[in-house]
Amino acid sequence: MQTDKAIKKWYAIYTRSRAEKKIHDMLLKAGFDAYLPLRKVLKQWSDRKKWVEEPLFRSYIFVRISEAEYYDVLNSPGAVRFITFEGKAVAIPPQQIEAIKQFVDTGQILPDVDLELEPGAMVDIIAGPMKGIHGELLEILGKKKVKIEIDGLGQAVYLELPASHIRA
Numbered sequence: 001m002q003t004d005k006a007i008k009k010w011y012a013i014y015t016r017s018r019a020e021k022k023i024h025d026m027l028l029k030a031g032f033d034a035y036l037p038l039r040k041v042l043k044q045w046s047d048r049k050k051w052v053e054e055p056l057f058r059s060y061i062f063v064r065i066s067e068a069e070y071y072d073v074l075n076s077p078g079a080v081r082f083i084t085f086e087g088k089a090v091a092i093p094p095q096q097i098e099a100i101k102q103f104v105d106t107g108q109i110l111p112d113v114d115l116e117l118e119p120g121a122m123v124d125i126i127a128g129p130m131k132g133i134h135g136e137l138l139e140i141l142g143k144k145k146v147k148i149e150i151d152g153l154g155q156a157v158y159l160e161l162p163a164s165h166i167r168a
């Protein structure tokens with residue numbers, strides 16, 4: 001039987017700004033199960049446009065570790081702190097990590113939606129891998145997407161998702 005210290009759980013690590021990819025690579029090389037969700041974004045420079053991958057959650061990396069490995073990860077260069085509640089690192093359910101992976105992996109053609117909601121409204125996500133999560137509507141991005149704030153991990157997390165996936 002495994003002890004609590006040997007059971008591996010997912011945790012969120014807060015990192016130095018813009019160092020997520022480097023820290024993710026270092027954790028993988030050190031043998032840790034790390035996950036950095038990325039999204040493709042079209043960036044505009046003065047002379048060109050280019051598709052680049054950037055973190056879905058800025059300054060956050062997810063890592064699956066046992067309690068015994070906690071300080072090994074925390075002592076990694078660039079790792080600032082674990083997301084905690086009342087001084088203890090908060091374990092993230094594996095279903096939520098899988099939901100994030102599915103969200104990142106799905107490329108969808110989004111339908112136009114006429115929303116009768118205003119920013120500030122509380123909404124439920126009713127479809128897709130983030131189904132069942134509640135949040136606050138921050139912004140309506142055209143007729144296809146919305147930006148929602150989800151209060152989780154001790155921090156606000158911002159998601160852009162299809163407008164058809166929410167309801168009041």
